[in-house]
Amino acid sequence: MPESILLKQFARCHLARVFFTDREAWARECAVLGVEPAMSDVEYGALVWGTDASVDIPLWASVCRGGEGGALLDETTLDVVRFYKRLGYAPQRLDGNPPDYIGEQFRFLEYLYAAAINGAELAHEADEFIALYALDTVKAVSEAMLGASSSPEVAALARLMEEAMLRSGAELPLPEGWLEGLESFGWIMRPPIPEGEVREIGHASFNDCGSKCHLVSRVAEGCVLSIEPNKACEEIRFTGCARGRAYRYTFLSTSRLRYPMERAGKRGEGKFRRITWERAAERIAEAMKSTRETWGPGSRYVLPGAGVCATARGDRFLRNLLSLDGGQLSFYNYYSASCAIHATNYIFGTWMCGSAPEDLRNAKLIFLWGHNPAENQFGPQLNSILMEVKARGTRIVAFDPRKSDSVLAYANEWVPLLPSTDGALIDAMCYVIWSEGLQDQDFMDRFCLGFDEAHMPAGAPEKECYRAYLFGEADGVVKDAAWGESVTGVPKETIARLAREFAAAKPACLLTGFGPQRTLNGEQTYRGFAALASITGNVGKPGGSSGCGCIRDAHGAPYLAGREDPHGVTIPSFLWTRALEDYRSLTEKDGLLGGDRLASPIKLIFSIASGMLVNQHSNINNTVRLISDEERVELIVLSDVFMTPSARYADIVLPAPSFFETENIVGPWGADDYLLWNNKAIEPLFGCRFEYDCFRLVAKYLGLEEQFTEGKPDMRAWLEEAYETLRGEYPELPELQGLIDKGYYVYCDRGRDVAFRKNVEQGVPFGTPSGKIEIFSPRLYESGLLPGNPRYTPCDEGPADPMRAKYPLQLIGFHSKRRCHSIHDQNRLLRELDPARVWINPADAKARGIADGDLAEVFNDRGTVRIPAKVTERIMPGVVAIHEGAWYKPGADGADEAGSINVLTMSDRATPLARANPQHTNLADVRRAD
Ligand code: SF4
Structure with a gap:
């Protein structure tokens, strides 16, 4: 390839790389391309940092190859890494991105062209790489970015990238000495780098599944090639499920939250601005301080969440920090089984x-x-x-x-x-x-x-x-x-x-x-x-x-000790929106503990690995009305792995790592009796950090770091302490290293097999x-809360409620095999397995002129869900069902189009004893959507 073409290719690839990796340098380089650097941080963030809930740019070769449902760090990423290494290029995780990130692809091409200019015969390899990976990535990225932005910078970049791929186009008006000033201009060809081996890594998935499987991933070069149940365990048959086999497409997906962000639009709009972890921690610390001073400690509330069911949980660390800082409004009850537990x-x-x-x-x-x-x-x-x-x-x-x-x-x-x-x-x-x-x-x-x-x-x-x-x-x-x-x-x-x-x-x-x-x-x-x-x-x-x-x-699992909360006021978890609506109305009669009524409104909400902020709490339209009110709630802080419907409503968003990226100890859920160790398989993606590190920084700003960490250097030390405490109780447990080496431990003592x-x-x-x-x-x-004996008590919105004249059908939810509550909803592979449908008996469907597959509206006074009907004898007459957990997605008329049943479930009444969520007690009707 003539030197002049190599120079142009080098320059184009360098400029494109700068766009995707260095926001400030790009603004300077815009002059080279003859465009004004007018793009705002919010616009740029939407394209490159994933800061807009509605914009999804496929920035990685793996995702471009895999289509909409493609996973990050898959086999394509591995192929790309091997290509890099064969040519002596050591891949980088630019801004925490996987190594097949478009910015890194351009950096690799920049390396090839620089080495060619400096004497190596590499032009053919550049062509091959473009044909195999870069061309597809550039096409997909350009199309998505031009669809999402009308900025002249994006148009100029798209042109530049196209020219880099096709080796054509106008002269680049490079300033005098510009090339020689670039450090990468001097790069030379290096010897091939040996490939990493494929390793097997044991996991314990800690999402809120009713099972807890030991799983094994095959990992090479930081890419996760497969994940399967551990079939080598003799004591327990871990069978896994479809969700488990599709974990990569959930947790390594483009719906990942990537960097800390603060809200840039209206609450709920889903537009954010990238910030540093320091800025996030500082804002949280300021809000904790100001709400405590202005409203009292009871104005700070951490929602229940089960996205991390493991020993080290961000919400537990946060509760400890709030306790150190004067206290919080606490809760009791989880949404799963409160009536069962109380009764x-x-x-x-x-x-x-x-x-x-x-x-x-x-x-x-x-x-x-x-x-x-x-x-x-x-x-x-x-x-x-x-x-x-x-x-x-x-x-x-x-x-x-x-x-x-x-x-x-x-x-x-x-x-x-x-x-x-x-x-x-x-x-x-x-x-x-x-x-x-x-x-x-x-x-x-x-x-x-x-x-x-x-x-x-x-x-x-x-x-x-x-x-x-x-x-x-x-x-x-x-x-x-x-x-x-x-x-x-x-x-x-x-x-x-x-x-x-x-x-x-x-x-x-x-x-x-x-x-x-x-x-x-x-x-x-x-x-x-x-x-x-x-x-x-x-x-x-x-x-x-x-x-x-x-x-x-x-026997139980290791547990992080909780600090006693000095505020000492506790509400039933289901009543948090009642407290938001009118905190004065919540009294002992409603199950309030530690006081006869609430003394302060909730002003600061934390949602840590939780879907309760929007999706999983009843009556979504009501919740959204309450939390959208910026005077009612001063700040919402959310930490999660994904851009969920709840994340859209947060003011500060913290990106958490998935179970592939952290270590933890996991106990079984329910009736089994074993422990699992989760290994970290890959380094945290993007700018993700486990919540402990963020709350440690918050504690530092509050002057509480030493008390918060209790002198422990890191999270592993907390795991060790919790495990040793449990071992003190059950001496049959091996040392922690024994659990780590084997990956699981099944208790030998079978004395508790029959309740x-x-x-x-x-x-x-x-x-x-x-x-x-x-x-x-x-x-x-x-x-007086319940009868003395177990007799049946008819309830509101049951079959005997006169409201049936208006809403004749009982509506229930059920767990879908494609989700653990709301987790996995964005996984397009699993969507095929069990699409959103309202189940309706043929007799009820016929009475309403609804045929199987028709778009139907399920409605009551609380809202409308618009999804196709599944007309089936598999549901009894008089009852309709929608699986719970679909990510709430309101259409232009406000009706949910995802099948999020909590648009229709009641939040104004709780059960008499537990004050729990009655999410299967709803009346509704169904009509055909025209
Ligand atoms: S989701 Fe499936 S694979 Fe994962 S723990 Fe549950 S049953 Fe096992």
């Missing part, structure tokens, strides 16, 4: 009422009630064990308004019932059992309080025992199968048959999920489950169950005040 504490004296999944092998009959492990995942073993016991002939009956994948996969019989009527079905079954003399009277007499008058506590009122309610002694209504049918929609013959079957099968397991308790009467439903398990004498027996058994008394076995076999009292299973709860009776 079981009253019934059994503990909320850990589950048995090991292996114990299902001892069951003769399984009632799978409101439980959907095939789509949701509930421990790595449950699905394969259900398959196994079904194949061996154990009968499985599934209760669910929707014929879920679990029903299809495991059940011999599907029993659809109306949402929120589970308690009535239980009552009717208990009546059948008792009226036919099928109850386990010995068990009831020995271990239970309040089934009948003879076993009520001293001084208890008459006709408050469960039997009096069932047999209509108090209200004149016998809760027989016909009554059950009238409430639940389940035929009375089915109710009677299944009741007899459950009573006769010994042992029988009532395996329940959390769905049925996420209703306005959720506590009573769980009390009913305990009653059915107890009346049949199945509690504490191998193969039986407590009826409330998602969570097991397992309440000791209580039943050895007579150890239950943890309640009476030492019995409290079917009748004196404490609840006296509280």
Whole structure:
């Protein structure tokens, strides 16, 4: 190639590289191209730094090759790196970008041309690289940037890049001495660099999945080539799921937050300006100080979040810092299982009422009630064990308004019932059992309080025992199968048959999920489950169950010690928008602890690895109205991995690394009993930092760094301390290095495999005040919050609500196999697996003129969701369902177009005891969208 062409190519590549890597230098170089450097930081950031939620420029060869769903750091990136190395070029992570970043590609071409000018024969290699990678990247980037910006700078850059690719175009008016002034002009050819090996790295994914798998990635040159469940573990069969196999396309995606940012547009507009970590930390520290001084410590609130379910969690470090700085408004309850936890504490004296999944092998009959492990995942073993016991002939009956994948996969019989009527079905079954003399009277007499008058506590009122309610002694209504049918929609013959079957099968397991308790009467439903398990004498027996058994008394995982909060005021987590609306209205009656009412409004909100700011809290339109008000909320600080719907509403955005980029310890979720170690597989992308480092900087600005770090040099030291504390409790645990080397540890002590076995076999009292299973709860009776016994209580927006005249359909959510709550929603591979649809029965669809696939609007007074209909017999008449977690996306008329069910769920009422979220208790209607 003639030297003059090489010079031009070198200059073009250098200029293009400068645009993508050095904002200030580019402004200076604009003169070379004859354009005014007029682009604002916000505009530039949208194109190069990902600071605009609506602009997505494919800046990497891997993404250009992979199309919309392409992952960063994939096989294409590896090919690019190997190309670089073969020609002696050591790849760089420019601004933390993967090495196939367009800026780095230009830097490599700059190297080739400089080396060629300086005597090496490299022109052919430059052509090859352009043909293989750079041309595609440049085309895709130019097209996307020209679509997003009308700036003359972008047009000039696009021309320049095209000329660099095609080796054509006008003369470049380079200033005198400009070339010689460039350091890269002197680069020479270097010898090939050896390629890195492919390594296997163990992970513990710590997103909020109902399972927790040990996984293995194949990694080379910082590129993640695959991720699979660890099949080498002999003690536990980690099967993984579709989400796990697509992790790369979620966590290494272009929807990653890249650099710290502050809001540049209106709140919610999704426009940001890049800032330094120092500036972010300084602003957070200032806001913490000013809100404390002006409004009091209770004006600072950290939302609950489960994006990181592991020992080291950013929200826990932040809470500790706020406690050091005077305190915060705290919360109790998580959105998953609050009714179950509160109710079981009253019934059994503990909320850990589950048995090991292996114990299902001892069951003769399984009632799978409101439980959907095939789509949701509930421990790595449950699905394969259900398959196994079904194949061996154990009968499985599934209760669910929707014929879920679990029903299809495991059940011999599907029993659809109306949402929120589970308690009535239980009552009717208990009546059948008792009226036919099928109850386990010995068990009831020995271990239970309040089934009948003879076993009520001293001084208890008459006709408050469960039997009096069932047999209509108090209200004149016998809760027989016909009554059950009238409430639940389940035929009375089915109710009677299944009741007899459950009573006769010994042992029988009532395996329940959390769905049925996420209703306005959720506590009573769980009390009913305990009653059915107890009346049949199945509690504490191998193969039986407590009826409330998602969570097991397992050994536990290392936990970061929390600091006592000096403010000491706590609200139920679900009521945070009530507190935003009118903080004075929130009192002890609403479950406020530590005061009789809130003393200050919430002014500073932190959202750390949480979807609760917008997507996962009920009634999204209401939440958005509240948080958009910049006078109501002074500052919203968010840390996340992705540009989520919540991130759009933040004022300060902190980019967190994914589990590929950090180390952590992970415990199982629910019923299993092991620990996992997550290795860091790659260095953090872009400018991402784990929250601990940011909050450490905030602590420094507040003069609290020493107290915050407690002298520990880094996060590893916190993990070590937490692990050693747990090891003190369970000496069977290996040293931390043993856990790291193996990647997992399965506890040997199996003494906790059957819940309440000791209580039943050895007579150890239950943890309640009476030492019995409290079917009748004196404490609840006296509280007036719930009835004394487990009876069914109809609820607002249930099937008996007069509001059905306006909104005749019950609307429920369900977990999609393509997401863990809202995580993975942007993963386009997984979208194919389970697209957003409203499930509707053919009878309801026909009445509304809706055919399968028609665009439909699901609506109520809270909002509208517009998505296609799935007309299917797999949902019972009168009920519609949308999977939860889709990223809220309002269209021009405000209707959500993503299928975000929380646009339609209620936030103005909470459950009576737990004050929990009733997200499956909603009335709505559906119409065809024209
Ligand atoms: S999403 Fe859950 S079940 Fe799937 S691989 Fe990850 S931890 Fe396992």
